[in-house]
Amino acid sequence: MEKVTRLYLVRHGETEWNKSLKYQGHRDIPLSEEGRAQAGKIALRLSTEKFNAVYASDLSRAMQTAQIISAFHGLEVKALPELRETNFGLWEGLTYSEIDQQFHDVMKGWRSNPRDTKIPEGESLGEVADRCWAGLNKIIDENPGGNVLVVAHGGIIRIAVATVLGMNLNEYWKIKQDNVSLNIIEFYSKDRAIVCLLNDTNHLNMTCG
Numbered sequence: 001m002e003k004v005t006r007l008y009l010v011r012h013g014e015t016e017w018n019k020s021l022k023y024q025g026h027r028d029i030p031l032s033e034e035g036r037a038q039a040g041k042i043a044l045r046l047s048t049e050k051f052n053a054v055y056a057s058d059l060s061r062a063m064q065t066a067q068i069i070s071a072f073h074g075l076e077v078k079a080l081p082e083l084r085e086t087n088f089g090l091w092e093g094l095t096y097s098e099i100d101q102q103f104h105d106v107m108k109g110w111r112s113n114p115r116d117t118k119i120p121e122g123e124s125l126g127e128v129a130d131r132c133w134a135g136l137n138k139i140i141d142e143n144p145g146g147n148v149l150v151v152a153h154g155g156i157i158r159i160a161v162a163t164v165l166g167m168n169l170n171e172y173w174k175i176k177q178d179n180v181s182l183n184i185i186e187f188y189s190k191d192r193a194i195v196c197l198l199n200d201t202n203h204l205n206m207t208c209g
Contacts, residue, residue, distance in 0.1 A: 002188055003145035006196075007136070008046065009160060009183040010069070010151045012061040013038040018179060021095050025088030025122065030060045038180040038204060039068040045182070045203035047072040052146035055139055057083040057153060065180065066151035077151075082135025085153035089122025115169045125169055129159050136160060140187055157183055164193045180204065 013035030017024045031039065042065075051073050056066035058079035066077040091099045100107045109117035114125040139148055154177035162172040164185055176199050177183075184197040 005140050005143055005145060005187045006147045007139065007160075007185050007187065008049070008051070008147065008149045009157050009185065010042060010065065010149065011154050011157055011177050011179055011181050012057075012059075012065040012151060014179045015061050017093075022093055023088045023091045023095075023099065024061075025085055025092040026059070027092045028060050031064045035061065035179065036064070036068065039065045041203045041206055042180045042182065043069040043072055044206065046149070049073075049149075050147055051075060051149050052143050053078065053139075054149045054151075055080050055083070055135075056151040057081070057085070057156070059084055059153075062151045062153065066149065069149060069151070073149075080135045080138070082131045082138070083150070083152040083156055084131075086119070086125065086128045086155045087122040088119055090120040091122065113170055114172070125155075125159070125172070128155060129163070129169060132156050132159050133163070137190055140190060157181075160185065161195055161198065164195055175199075 013031045015029045015035055016032045017029045046069055054066055054070045054075045055078045056062045058081050063077060063079060070077050103120065106120060116124055116126060118124040139150060157177050158172040158175045161175050161183065162169055178199060178201050181199040181201050182197060185193050185195055187193045
């Protein structure tokens with residue numbers, strides 16, 4: 001019988017920079033109070049799932065989200081730098097309009113061809129995709145047939161979904177990823193997978209008590 005590895009891909013909770021629409025990238029911004037509350041809600045939603053392992057980007061916002069969820073499962077969170085958000089280099093800490101003013105030509109390239117456009121002192125989307133898949137392939141290799149929680153970033157999850165669906169990476173912005181959204185991908189092999197759930201945030205409407 002075929003072994004199916006099921007990845008539960010969760011975007012981290014909200015940060016103050018998310019709220020102010022600043023590009024975060026590799027900046028290690030922690031969860032806001034709202035972000036921790038959001039993580040608590042998805043933790044409750046996933047509390048009855050059976051996970052074999054938990055992985056997260058090594059940035060605080062992803063690690064904190066993963067730790068809040070994994071508290072229900074007694075599993076150690078394994079940090080994977082490969083799952084970090086895009087390195088936005090000189091754009092980090094700036095809003096879209098500020099970036100467009102200061103780096104208009106590069107931003108124009110990033111909008112039309114992010115796969116090949118390198119951000120000043122940062123990465124191209126193609127480089128991000130290479131390390132993203134190195135990390136995801138490692139997770140699949142280590143957990144054949146398992147259920148695995150993976151907490152990462154919007155860009156990383158978009159890349160995973162777009163690749164599985166056979167999309168051009170330059171169109172990856174067409175995939176929405178809200179804070180603490182849940183996505184599920186089943187891998188029958190590394191090059192054969194099915195997207196089962198996308199950007200689900202129903203848990204944010206749950207009330208506690």
